[in-house]
Amino acid sequence: xxPYFQDDAVTIYLGDCREVVPTLGRFDMLLTDPPYGIGRxxxxxxxxxxxxxxxxEHVDCGWDNARPEPEVFRLLLSAATxxxxxxxxxxxxxxxxxxxxxxxDKGQNGLSMSDGELAWTSEHQALRAFVCNRSALVGSQxxxxxxxxxxxxxxxxxxxxxxxxxxxxxxxxTGRAAKDLGRKAVLIEREERYCEIAxxxxxxxxxxxxxxxxxRGDCPGKDA
Numbered sequence: 001x002x003p004y005f006q007d008d009a010v011t012i013y014l015g016d017c018r019e020v021v022p023t024l025g026r027f028d029m030l031l032t033d034p035p036y037g038i039g040r041x042x043x044x045x046x047x048x049x050x051x052x053x054x055x056x057e058h059v060d061c062g063w064d065n066a067r068p069e070p071e072v073f074r075l076l077l078s079a080a081t082x083x084x085x086x087x088x089x090x091x092x093x094x095x096x097x098x099x100x101x102x103x104x105d106k107g108q109n110g111l112s113m114s115d116g117e118l119a120w121t122s123e124h125q126a127l128r129a130f131v132c133n134r135s136a137l138v139g140s141q142x143x144x145x146x147x148x149x150x151x152x153x154x155x156x157x158x159x160x161x162x163x164x165x166x167x168x169x170x171x172x173x174t175g176r177a178a179k180d181l182g183r184k185a186v187l188i189e190r191e192e193r194y195c196e197i198a199x200x201x202x203x204x205x206x207x208x209x210x211x212x213x214x215x216r217g218d219c220p221g222k223d224a
Contacts, residue, residue, distance in 0.1 A: 004192075005199035010175040012187045012202075014195045017167030018072060020188050021079050027186070028161035030080035031154055033146055034168045036090040037067035068168075070094045077122070080165055084154050086146065088120025100125040102157075104150055107133035119154070128157060145170060151177040172198025 001023060005012040013020050073094050077083055084102065088095060100123035105116045132147050151173050155161065162183055166174035169187035171194055178185035179202060189195045 004195045005202065007202060009179040009183070010172075010185050010187065010202050012169065012172070012175070012189065012195055012198055014190070014192055015188060016190055017188045018075065021075055021165070021167055024079070024165070024186060027080040027163045027165040028082065029155070029158050029164045030076055030083040030085070030166075031151060031158075031164055031174050032076070032084075032166045032168045033086035033144065033170065034068050034091075035066065036087045037065065038090065039065050067091060067094075076165075076167055082158050082161060083122040084119050084158070085121075086117060086119045089118045091120065095120050096122075098122065098124075099127070101127045102154065103127060103129045104146070105129055105131045107131055123158075146173055148173055148177055148180075152181060155181055155183065169198055170194055172201045176201050176204070 001013060001015065001020060003011045004014040067090060073085075073091065085091065085095065088098075088101070098120055100121040102119040102121060103116055104119070106114070108115070130150055130153050132149055155164065155177055164174060164178045164183055164185040166185065167188045169175065169189040172187055172189075175185045175187045175198060187198060189198065
């Protein structure tokens with residue numbers, strides 16, 4: 001299959017992960033944020049540094065109306081040694097029991113959206129928390145985009161992982177984090193407009209990231 005985009009660190013495929021993943025071999029880490037199946041379009045897109053003004057709703061193409069099927073998770077878990085799956089609480093009936101949960105504290109309690117989100121991991125470890133204000137995503141380009149620092153932190157917690165797979169890539173946050181940390185990543189996304197956004201993000205300069213600076217993952221500043 002011909003990549004949609006490729007550079008020295010990141011390869012992006014436009015397609016269905018069920019078709020692409022079997023052609024790729026094995027990875028050190030699976031880091032992904034699948035559709036939760038709750039029918040929510042996520043945070044509106046913003047165009048100013050004040051998230052209260054000039055919002056534009058992301059296009060809702062129905063991608064969050066259904067969860068991935070159980071065989072998709074079996075395929076993905078067999079493709080990587082370690083795994084972090086955001087929204088894991090929505091897939092508890094399809095994933096093995098774990099004690100190694102991750103928690104993203106959005107730092108904005110009591111709003112209409114959730115105070116935080118959970119990630120299932122394959123690791124036998126204590127729960128870890130990352131604190132990062134949701135306003136760090138002003139100007140987000142995907143309705144459920146996660147902070148770059150959050151995904152950099154996830155990679156840092158995984159230790160010496162060199163190859164990373166994200167089969168639900170969205171706007172490419174996993175690829176951007178991997179590239180900044182000197183790792184290699186393969187992204188798969190079925191919507192071409194997000195492949196294009198992800199490809200543009202890969203062309204940005206490498207950003208300074210120190211994911212293990214604090215174990216709790218505190219995110220400095222509202223506009224980090």
